[in-house]
Amino acid sequence: MKNSTEFCMVQTTCPNQQEADAHARAIIKKRLGACVQSSPIHSYYMWEGEVQSDSEVLLRIKTTCERYTALEQYLKAEHSYDVPQVIMIPIENGLPEYLDWVREETTLSSQ
Numbered sequence: 001m002k003n004s005t006e007f008c009m010v011q012t013t014c015p016n017q018q019e020a021d022a023h024a025r026a027i028i029k030k031r032l033g034a035c036v037q038s039s040p041i042h043s044y045y046m047w048e049g050e051v052q053s054d055s056e057v058l059l060r061i062k063t064t065c066e067r068y069t070a071l072e073q074y075l076k077a078e079h080s081y082d083v084p085q086v087i088m089i090p091i092e093n094g095l096p097e098y099l100d101w102v103r104e105e106t107t108l109s110s111q
Contacts, residue, residue, distance in 0.1 A: 002062070005012075005090050005091075005092060006064055006065055006066075006099075006103070006104055007060065007062070007063070007064055007065065007090075007091040007094065007099055007103075008060055008062075008063060008064070008065050008068060008090050008091055009089045009091060010033070010040065010060075010061040010063060010068065010071055010072075010087065010088050010090050011058060011059065011068060011074055011085065011086075011089065011091070012058075012059050012061070012079070012084055012085050012086050012087075013041070013043065013056040013057065013058050013059070013081075013084070013085050014056060014057045014059065014079075014080075015031060015054070015056060015057075015081070016057065017033075017038070017040075019059035019080060020038045020059055023036075023059060023075070023078065023079070024036035024038060024059060026074070026078070027061060027071065027074070028070045028105075030070075030074065031059035031096060031105065031107070031108055032061070032063060032067055032070055032071040032074055032106070033062060033063040033067070033105075033106065034036075034062050034063060034102040034104075034105035034106050035061070035062045035102070035103060036059055036060070036061050036062075037059070037060045038057050038058065038059055039054055039056045039057070039058045039060075040055065040056075040057055040058075040111070041047055041055075041056050041057070041070050042054070042055055042056070043055075043056050052087050053066065057073075062091075062102050063065070063102065063106050064102065064103055064106050065088075065090070066106075067106045068088055071086075072086050072088075072101075
């Protein structure tokens with residue numbers, strides 16, 4: 001187990017699997033994340049004074065805290081939502097070999 005706040009998971013939602021797949025592939029290619037997982041979900045939320053309910057796709061992106069700002073900028077610029085969910089959750093502990101892999105895959109010089 002490795003104790004570190006060098007790593008984080010970022011969550012965002014997409015309106016459909018096609019957009020989720022496009023973002024996941026771009027995030028990996030740009031080395032903004034080492035791994036992106038997608039899951040179908042159903043969201044309830046207040047928007048413009050009304051309760052909304054939509055099917056969405058949740059993306060969980062494993063990355064380094066150093067790459068978070070670039071990932072946030074990518075999502076803000078490329079996402080179809082006016083205000084996309086972008087939430088960073090620190091990873092406090094993890095398997096050292098996995099976290100080393102995350103670091104390696106998000107290092108720009110690895111391109």
